Amino acid sequence: MTVAVTRTKAEQAYSESFEAVAQKLPGGRAVAEARKAAIGAFAGLGFPHRRIEEWKYTDLRSTLKEALPPAIADATRVSVADLEAALGGLAELDAHRVVFVNGTHRPALSSAGREKGLEIGPLAFALDRSAGDASIRPSAPGQEAMIALNTAFMTDGALVHVAKGVRLAKPLLLIFVRAGKEPRLLTTRNSLTIGSGAEATIIEAHVALPGAGAGQANALSEIAVGDDAGVVHVKCTLEGAGTSHVAGWLATLGAKARYRAFHLTAGTALVRNNLLATFRGEDAKLDISGCFLGRDAEHIDTTLVVDHAVPGCESRELFKGVLAGKARGVFQGKVIVRPDAQKTDGKQMAQVLMLSEDAEFDSKPELEIYADDVVCGHGSTAAELDRNLLFYMRARGVPLEVARRLLIESFVGEALDKVEDQRLREALSAMTVGRLSGLVA
Amino acid sequence: MLEIKNLHVKLADEDTEILKGVSLAVPKGQVHAIMGPNGSGKSTLAYVLAGREDYEVTKGDILWNGESVLEMEPDERAAKGVFLAFQYPMEIPGVATMTFLRTAVNALRKKRGLAEFTTPEFLKRVRAEAAALGVSDEMLKRPLNVGFSGGEKKRMEILQMAMLEPSLCVMDETDSGLDIDAVRIVSEGVNRLRSKDRAMLVITHYQRLLTYIVPDKVHVMAGGAIQKSGGKELALELEETGYTEFSPKTPAHA
Numbered sequence: 001m002t003v004a005v006t007r008t009k010a011e012q013a014y015s016e017s018f019e020a021v022a023q024k025l026p027g028g029r030a031v032a033e034a035r036k037a038a039i040g041a042f043a044g045l046g047f048p049h050r051r052i053e054e055w056k057y058t059d060l061r062s063t064l065k066e067a068l069p070p071a072i073a074d075a076t077r078v079s080v081a082d083l084e085a086a087l088g089g090l091a092e093l094d095a096h097r098v099v100f101v102n103g104t105h106r107p108a109l110s111s112a113g114r115e116k117g118l119e120i121g122p123l124a125f126a127l128d129r130s131a132g133d134a135s136i137r138p139s140a141p142g143q144e145a146m147i148a149l150n151t152a153f154m155t156d157g158a159l160v161h162v163a164k165g166v167r168l169a170k171p172l173l174l175i176f177v178r179a180g181k182e183p184r185l186l187t188t189r190n191s192l193t194i195g196s197g198a199e200a201t202i203i204e205a206h207v208a209l210p211g212a213g214a215g216q217a218n219a220l221s222e223i224a225v226g227d228d229a230g231v232v233h234v235k236c237t238l239e240g241a242g243t244s245h246v247a248g249w250l251a252t253l254g255a256k257a258r259y260r261a262f263h264l265t266a267g268t269a270l271v272r273n274n275l276l277a278t279f280r281g282e283d284a285k286l287d288i289s290g291c292f293l294g295r296d297a298e299h300i301d302t303t304l305v306v307d308h309a310v311p312g313c314e315s316r317e318l319f320k321g322v323l324a325g326k327a328r329g330v331f332q333g334k335v336i337v338r339p340d341a342q343k344t345d346g347k348q349m350a351q352v353l354m355l356s357e358d359a360e361f362d363s364k365p366e367l368e369i370y371a372d373d374v375v376c377g378h379g380s381t382a383a384e385l386d387r388n389l390l391f392y393m394r395a396r397g398v399p400l401e402v403a404r405r406l407l408i409e410s411f412v413g414e415a416l417d418k419v420e421d422q423r424l425r426e427a428l429s430a431m432t433v434g435r436l437s438g439l440v441a
Numbered sequence: 442m443l444e445i446k447n448l449h450v451k452l453a454d455e456d457t458e459i460l461k462g463v464s465l466a467v468p469k470g471q472v473h474a475i476m477g478p479n480g481s482g483k484s485t486l487a488y489v490l491a492g493r494e495d496y497e498v499t500k501g502d503i504l505w506n507g508e509s510v511l512e513m514e515p516d517e518r519a520a521k522g523v524f525l526a527f528q529y530p531m532e533i534p535g536v537a538t539m540t541f542l543r544t545a546v547n548a549l550r551k552k553r554g555l556a557e558f559t560t561p562e563f564l565k566r567v568r569a570e571a572a573a574l575g576v577s578d579e580m581l582k583r584p585l586n587v588g589f590s591g592g593e594k595k596r597m598e599i600l601q602m603a604m605l606e607p608s609l610c611v612m613d614e615t616d617s618g619l620d621i622d623a624v625r626i627v628s629e630g631v632n633r634l635r636s637k638d639r640a641m642l643v644i645t646h647y648q649r650l651l652t653y654i655v656p657d658k659v660h661v662m663a664g665g666a667i668q669k670s671g672g673k674e675l676a677l678e679l680e681e682t683g684y685t686e687f688s689p690k691t692p693a694h695a
């Protein structure tokens with residue numbers, strides 16, 4: 001069925017802007033072809049809007065009103081000190097760093113050391129060599145338009161390969177910095193392959209320097225976790241008060257793989273993190289957890305699909321949100337259990353603490369179960385701080401602000417406890433607590 | 442001195458009056474006991490002393506050391522020395538008992554113009570009090586009151602009371618839920634705190650507690666007012682007669 005559609009100004013502008021910048025985007029002929037096809041697909045689809053079920057609560061057609069100039073081969077100056085400040089608690093971690101400023105790799109700010117079995121480099125190089133044209137067209141239901149836009153405009157990102165059986169000594173810290181006053185579109189992509197039996201910790205941080213202009217980001221991460229591999233995969237979305245960040249996060253898990261993902265989201269005007277995790281081999285375990293903190297009129301949407309396509313796998317999700325001001329939180333979590341996926345064990349929970357009467361939380365947990373021998377559960381709650389607990393604490397002399405802070409920290413602490421590595425957990429806790437002060441005040 | 446003057450209290454969001462003219466005075470250095478049937482308003486009085494916002498004072502006043510506390514927030518009252526040991530202590534998930542104790546103790550010391558405790562000073566005090574009250578190290582590490590037995594929670598209340606050094610101690614049924622030995626241990630803890638600078642108000646249903654914590658006065662509360670006051674022997678009398686004498690809901694001195 002073809003329907004004549006009218007495109008918004010922003011949608012049209014992105015198609016036009018592609019024509020103008022296509023020559024400057026990295027990639028050989030095959031890549032250029034793929035980009036062209038992608039922008040064509042986007043022109044047909046337009047931004048996702050509320051009449052598409054998955055985008056009911058986050059209507060990009062109405063929120064992304066303006067097309068921003070894509071940042072290409074950007075050279076905005078960023079000092080190491082600026083970068084450290086923007087990283088907050090993560091700056092403390094001893095990690096291999098790969099830094100991208102406004103979507104362009106910055107070797108001078110990076111410090112990716114060598115480790116046996118680790119290949120790490122900017123995606124732009126690989127695109128220039130036109131490696132793996134198939135890999136540049138990932139797909140995920142509901143994410144077609146935004147992935148197409150990502151394919152069309154992506155400038156850079158990390159290409160990581162961890163060889164079979166290799167245990168990385170240090171975590172990888174992939175840093176995406178927004179800098180400079182001009183509002184821009186940043187389009188980045190990470191492609192991560194973890195060989196069978198390998199172990200790695202990968203942290204993605206999307207941060208903004210103080211004074212960075214409002215903007216848009218389209219980020220995509222793909223990760224393939226090999227059989228028996230163990231991966232910790234963290235994302236911090238802290239893009240700045242005027243920025244919208246729409247991201248895809250596509251993971252596949254091999255047999256007996258262990259995959260633990262954690263998302264910290266705060267301080268960004270509009271966020272849509274779109275996660276899809278697919279079990280490809282039996283007896284794998286995944287845990288995707290996180291916390292999101294919203295204030296002012298921030299809008300934070302976590303949409304998650306866990307696809308149990310094979311038997312015997314375990315999935316756990318725990319998301320904790322704290323919403324102040326007029327912030328709006330969205331959590332859509334879908335667990336699919338395919339007919340073959342017997343002995344699936346899936347549990348999902350989203351809990352939100354409402355610090356103001358004007359805050360809003362929309363939750364849509366869904367179970368789609370086609371197998372009979374499974375244990376699945378989901379739930380979601382939204383509550384205010386317990387007045388009785390506050391009274392108890394205050395009656396012991398604890399001032400109201402401190403009592404509130406203790407209760408909120410303990411609330412998000414349950415999600416942070418999912419991060420097993422102590423150093424990493426402490427870094428993330430420090431960042432969370434730092435952001436909380438802005439909500440409680 | 443604690444002075445409660447013709448106190449009328451209703452639920453904040455309803456018109457139900459619970460306290461109907463309570464008058465009571467507890468001088469420093471004294472321990473007074475309040476006894477009375479279920480639902481007579483004892484806990485309500487205790488909560489109102491501590492500043493719980495579910496209740497509204499419609500008439501009367503509460504003075505502590507000559508100063509009205511009615512306009513004070515609960516933490517301000519605590520800074521002035523008011524402490525309430527809850528009938529049902531609350532569980533605070535995710536907040537370690539030690540962290541909580543330290544936060545409370547130091548917040549109060551700061552407000553009272555005293556130096557905050559250093560970590561070693563604080564630990565020394567907690568350990569000493571905990572040992573005296575039979576509170577284990579393991580309990581101190583757990584989130585406050587979470588998974589504690591009824592009796593353990595009550596011990597923890599008295600531990601907090603000792604640590605926070607209040608000058609007005611209100612204990613709401615601290616003895617219920619305690620085994621026979623624990624009643625003695627907790628009573629000893631309370632008796633250690635008895636001093637000429639402290640006033641204590643002990644709410645209980647059992648005369649047994651008052652053989653350990655011997656009160657200067659006993660008050661009978663029924664129908665939201667004090668119906669009778671007497672010496673410690675009044676507790677024994679009540680054990681014999683029960684509360685039938687007070688069942689008509691007309692305050693003795695309205």
Ligand SMILES: Nc1ncnc2c1ncn2[C@@H]1O[C@H](COP(=O)(O)OP(=O)(O)OP(=O)(O)O)[C@@H](O)[C@H]1O
Pocket residue numbers: 452459477478479480481482483484485486495528
């Ligand atoms: N927050 C509240 N909401 C509704 N009713 C209340 C509330 N607090 C107290 N009441 C009512 O007020 C009356 C007095 O209650 P209170 O708890 O003070 O009694 P009590 O003397 O402590 O009883 P007990 O010996 O059982 O502990 C009861 O009828 C109770 O149901």
Ligand SMILES: [Mg+2]
Pocket residue numbers: 483484485528613614
């Ligand atoms: Mg009571």
